[in-house]
Amino acid sequence: MHHVLTSTSESSLFAVTAAPYLVLDTELRIAAANPAYLRATGRAAGELAGELMFDAFPDNPADPRRDRRSEPDRVFHPRAAPRHGP
Known part of the structure; x- marks a missing residue:
């Protein structure tokens, strides 16, 4: 693990x-x-360490906003800002 982490x-x-x-x-x-x-999620540290975030917490199929895997892409690979108005 990196020294900062x-x-x-x-x-x-x-x-x-x-x-x-x-x-x-x-x-x-x-x-x-x-x-x-860990308290908020009801998980143990050993369950989470080393897991990919989206594997440890998969999408909820009942949630209409469930495509969370694209969110980091928007952060790490920003596109041009959306234009509003004419």
Whole structure:
């Protein structure tokens, strides 16, 4: 794991914050999850570490917005901003 990810996931603040956080690597693999995240999702750290984010949390077929795999593409490969109006 990259030293920045290691220092983030091993920090006291990451461990004690009430906000749920995941640390992802550049391949979108879960490097770490803080205790708040594990409580919120009902998962164990051993279940998540090393898993691809979308494999660990697959789409819900009942959710009409379920194509979540395209969202990172919009972040990592932005296209021209949409034009509004004439």
